[in-house]
Amino acid sequence: MRLPDLLQYAERSLRGAPTRSLLMLLAMSIGVASVILLTALGEGARRYVINEFEQLGTDLLIMLPGRNETTGGPPPLFGETPRDLTIDDALALLRHPSIRRVAPISVGNSPVSFGSREREVTIIGSTADFFPVRHVEVAIGRPLPQMPAERQLNVTVLGWRLKKELFSNQRALGAWVRIADRRFRVIGILDPAGESLGLDLGDMAVIPVASAQALFDNPSLFRVLIQARSKEEIETARKAALVTLRRRHDGVGDVTLITQDAMLSTFDRILRALTLTVAGIAGISLAVAGILIMNVMLVAVSQRVSEIGLLKALGGSERQVLRLFLAEAVMLAASGALLGLLLALVGMHLVNRLFTDFALIPPLWAAPAAVGVALATGLVFGVMPARRAARLDPVQALARR
Amino acid sequence: MIELEHVERDFEVGDEMVRALADVSLQIPPGDYLSVMGPSGSGKSTLLNVLGLLDRPSRGSYRLEGVETTTLEEEARAALRRQRIGFVFQAFHLVPRLTAAENVALPMVLAGVPPTERESRVREVLESLDLTDRAQHRPDQLSGGQRQRVAIGRAIVMHPALLLADEPTGNLDQHSGQEVIALLEQLNGEGITLVIVTHDASIGQRARRRVRMLDGHIHSDEQDHAPT
Ligand SMILES: Nc1ncnc2c1ncn2[C@@H]1O[C@H](COP(=O)(O)OP(=O)(O)OP(=O)(O)O)[C@@H](O)[C@H]1O
Numbered sequence: 001m002r003l004p005d006l007l008q009y010a011e012r013s014l015r016g017a018p019t020r021s022l023l024m025l026l027a028m029s030i031g032v033a034s035v036i037l038l039t040a041l042g043e044g045a046r047r048y049v050i051n052e053f054e055q056l057g058t059d060l061l062i063m064l065p066g067r068n069e070t071t072g073g074p075p076p077l078f079g080e081t082p083r084d085l086t087i088d089d090a091l092a093l094l095r096h097p098s099i100r101r102v103a104p105i106s107v108g109n110s111p112v113s114f115g116s117r118e119r120e121v122t123i124i125g126s127t128a129d130f131f132p133v134r135h136v137e138v139a140i141g142r143p144l145p146q147m148p149a150e151r152q153l154n155v156t157v158l159g160w161r162l163k164k165e166l167f168s169n170q171r172a173l174g175a176w177v178r179i180a181d182r183r184f185r186v187i188g189i190l191d192p193a194g195e196s197l198g199l200d201l202g203d204m205a206v207i208p209v210a211s212a213q214a215l216f217d218n219p220s221l222f223r224v225l226i227q228a229r230s231k232e233e234i235e236t237a238r239k240a241a242l243v244t245l246r247r248r249h250d251g252v253g254d255v256t257l258i259t260q261d262a263m264l265s266t267f268d269r270i271l272r273a274l275t276l277t278v279a280g281i282a283g284i285s286l287a288v289a290g291i292l293i294m295n296v297m298l299v300a301v302s303q304r305v306s307e308i309g310l311l312k313a314l315g316g317s318e319r320q321v322l323r324l325f326l327a328e329a330v331m332l333a334a335s336g337a338l339l340g341l342l343l344a345l346v347g348m349h350l351v352n353r354l355f356t357d358f359a360l361i362p363p364l365w366a367a368p369a370a371v372g373v374a375l376a377t378g379l380v381f382g383v384m385p386a387r388r389a390a391r392l393d394p395v396q397a398l399a400r401r
Numbered sequence: 402m403i404e405l406e407h408v409e410r411d412f413e414v415g416d417e418m419v420r421a422l423a424d425v426s427l428q429i430p431p432g433d434y435l436s437v438m439g440p441s442g443s444g445k446s447t448l449l450n451v452l453g454l455l456d457r458p459s460r461g462s463y464r465l466e467g468v469e470t471t472t473l474e475e476e477a478r479a480a481l482r483r484q485r486i487g488f489v490f491q492a493f494h495l496v497p498r499l500t501a502a503e504n505v506a507l508p509m510v511l512a513g514v515p516p517t518e519r520e521s522r523v524r525e526v527l528e529s530l531d532l533t534d535r536a537q538h539r540p541d542q543l544s545g546g547q548r549q550r551v552a553i554g555r556a557i558v559m560h561p562a563l564l565l566a567d568e569p570t571g572n573l574d575q576h577s578g579q580e581v582i583a584l585l586e587q588l589n590g591e592g593i594t595l596v597i598v599t600h601d602a603s604i605g606q607r608a609r610r611r612v613r614m615l616d617g618h619i620h621s622d623e624q625d626h627a628p629t
């Protein structure tokens with residue numbers, strides 16, 4: 001039997017049972033489309049996160065108190081509590097030429113009130129350098145002033161949402177707000193444009209780091225943000241920072257330094273795994289579609305017993321009958337896969353139109369993998385019904401009507 | 402060209418064995434016209450299925466054109482069916498979704514005959530069957546007699562040597578039945594070996610050679626000696 005004839009015969013058989021074939025097509029196409037769309041979602045999320053990180057700047061190092069076991073070195077023998085990370089520690093880093101800026105950070109939660117309105121927000125204590133280091137700007141007013149980091153000053157830069165909630169449309173600049181039991185003068189409002197992953201510029205207030213330490217009565221810093229002079233010097237800066245801290249802490253390296261790259265690759269790994277997971281889950285729907293194909297083909301075989309007997313009487317061999325029914329199954333799977341591709345394209349187009357700041361981009365492997373799995377499913381689940389057809393006894397098949 | 406020697410065919414029904422063919426020996430020379438009659442269950446269809454290589458004898462030998470068929474692989478038997486044997490059934494067995502022309506072409510499709518050649522041969526056959534104007538009709542748009550003629554066209558399109566018809570007029574009225582028999586006899590006149598199983602004595606009597614079956618045996622085998 002010639003291939004075009006085989007395909008044509010299979011196609012006409014499928015058309016002969018349009019409802020069944022269409023339902024099958026639908027199941028397969030939904031499976032394929034969901035694999036592609038879900039992986040596109042995962043991949044889109046991955047790119048989004050990476051993009052956000054890169055906006056933060058790739059010259060950033062983050063120092064936190066305490067040693068992270070994964071950074072190597074023997075774990076402390078008996079519960080050694082890390083030494084406080086102090087403002088002086090942070091400022092000492094500035095002496096190193098590969099380090100351009102340092103922003104000590106102290107964090108706490110506190111109610112902020114103006115008149116009768118009050119909100120509980122994150123209070124960030126830092127210095128003027130916090131703004132350039134984290135690429136944050138003020139929409140109006142000024143950032144924290146340049147001054148010695150140890151100095152307390154009752155001024156604050158409010159998050160944009162906090163400002164709205166406390167002041168509505170009133171003028172906030174120059175007003176006095178109460179943070180915990182102290183009064184602070186509003187000198188600026190954060191610009192929401194600088195928001196990025198892990199940094200919410202809405203519900204926060206920035207105050208000088210010394211004021212924050214006094215407010216929370218906690219001399220230890222939460223983090224020190226370190227900006228290297230350039231991306232290339234980030235490794236030098238990291239080593240220098242470690243050496244400096246070890247010297248200042250009596251030879252104990254009790255801080256952890258995280259580079260953007262390390263965080264980036266962690267997120268990258270997590271999100272890739274996530275993408276694979278959702279792809280796997282969507283793949284289950286392909287398997288379900290495969291079982292449906294098997295079911296449809298079994299019904300087709302039992303409905304066409306006498307036709308199969310006839311084909312054999314006319315000289316069709318077992319192999320030919322097997323091929324005919326396999327071709328039908330694979331054809332169903334293939335057209336389902338094509339339809340699924342189309343669905344996925346339309347779906348992605350719609351999503352990309354509706355949510356302009358988040359792009360659905362399927363990883364390169366998604367479409368071929370989905371289509372390949374669909375075809376393989378059709379083939380695998382088509383074998384059993386096709387075999388059953390091929391093995392029918394022609395005499396009995398013809399006797400049945 | 403057909404030689405059956407001590408052919409038997411047993412069917413297992415539960416614990417029992419049903420012997421549908423018992424010690425059947427038969428020789429059919431090329432171009433013969435043979436009718437098989439006998440009561441229901443006497444083994445007529447079984448004999449025809451064995452002759453048509455749809456069924457294998459349990460014992461005995463069946464040589465077709467000198468080839469021992471009982472030991473052939475399924476693939477080779479299918480090839481013989483394709484090339485040498487045509488079937489006509491009581492129930493027509495046309496594929497409902499295919500047109501008359503496509504039904505006739507089906508054996509050639511299975512045999513891998515290229516489309517252009519298929520077309521011309523289908524046209525020839527339909528013309529000889531007076532079905533040219535029905536070529537594009539589907540079976541449900543044809544009368545019983547027309548359907549059986551399409552089925553005959555399908556049976557002969559590969560130019561087989563042997564034409565096997567199992568009660569070809571069983572589903573037809575008198576008139577169409579006679580037309581179909583006339584057509585089969587005409588094909589026999591052109592050289593094809595014809596075996597007809599029938600319950601209709603008037604049809605059975607027309608054959609030059611008449612075999613009667615009883616309980617799986619060949620009960621009688623009459624031959625006209627007048628040459629045609
Ligand atoms: N597949 C089968 N399984 C079991 N027994 C069978 C099978 N096919 C035929 N038989 C038995 O073999 C015997 C002969 O059957 P066959 O169909 O050849 O009879 P027949 O002469 O064609 O009858 P009819 O005139 O009714 O068509 C019957 O007893 C039948 O029951």
Ligand SMILES: [Mg+2]
Nearest residue numbers: 445446447567
């Ligand atoms: Mg019968």
